[in-house]
Amino acid sequence: MTTLLDRPAGAGRDERSARSLVDAVFRAREISIAGALALLVLGTWISNPRFLDDQGVKDLLLNASILVLLAVGQSVVVVTRNIDLSVGSVVGLSAFACGQFVAGTDHGVLTVMLLGTALGVGCGLVSGALVSFGRVPALVVTLGMLYIIQGLDYWWAQGEQISANDIPEPVLDLGSGSVFGIPYLPLIALALLALTAYYLRSYRSGRELYAIGSSPEAARLAGVPIRRRILAAYAFSGAVAGFAGALWLARFGTVVADNAHGWELTVVSAVVVGGVAITGGTGTVWGAALGALLLTTIGSALIVLKVDAFWQGAITGALLLAAITVDRIVSLRMTAALRKRSARHGNGA
DSSP states (O other): OOOOOOOTTTTHHHHHHHHHHHHHHHOOOOOOHHHHOOOOOOOOHHHGGGGGHHHHHHHHHHHHHHHHHHHHHHHHHHTTTOOOHHHHHHHHHHHHHEEEEEESSOHHHHHHHHHHHHHHHHHHHHHHHHHHOOOHHHHHHHHHHHHHHHHHHHHHHHTOOOOOOGGGGHHHHHHOOOEEEEEEEHHHHHHHHHHHHHHHHHHHHHHHHHHHHOOOHHHTTTTOOOHHHHHHHHHHHHHHHHHHHHHHHHHHSSSTTTTTTHHHHHHHHHHHHTOOTTTTSSSHHHHHHHHHHHHHHOOOOHHHTTTOOOHHHHHHHHHHHHHHHHHHHHHHHHHHHHHHHHHHHHHHO
């Protein structure tokens, strides 16, 4: 015989109110990032008007595109309370593999995209299987994958460099071409960003990723297939990283074994600065994309203002610490606020 527990009449209203509070907080976070980005661009433009000329804007969008893509893939993993530190090495492996495969041939863009994505999916599935089914900590797994993939890439490359002269023209056109003056790469990044945001918000399996990050135990009790969802999240992150590697080849033409070396920390920084909580369960891919754009713009602004490149790392680190601190403060205050609401509801019951 099944016993049903009576729910207080106002419980649903309180849950909706709590969700509204969370949404409002993170919308405010994203608006503040957009405001900081606008102030940065305005200040740099005042110091050097060439920063926002046609070529300057195009370079800014191109430089941000690949980082935005990686931030989108990383966000899907981070909301499940995990992390993927192998994305930079997957980009390097994919870029070199695609370059070697198409060098001196007439292979088209589709072949390059499919090869890069397939390599990324393979790497993501290995990491995801170890994390979800092997129950090995994500930090250990993905750090190990980082070094394995880098070692494999160096062994494969043997110091070889693939030149843009060997890459088919259609592939290079993808990295340098544009439509109505807008480069292809930012449009591709925007399309993937919008599709991912829609999926996470509109599909049950997407919302379950947030449930896992918020409380794995509660998600398990609710019947969420946690292992499969985490595996899928890593496969998606790997696919995006592999796809980004193919775009890296199209963007730069010349590739070596250590392309995107060190990018994994920049990607994590962009995600956290963009409001995706490192503890999982909250944040959006739109915020992560804004974080990626902000970090890229800081780097470009420092170059335009002729500031030592050392400060880019220092500023990124400061932003990362500030974002984590803000997340912690917001989390504590929201918890306290929700407890007060629950207490008031209990007293009024």
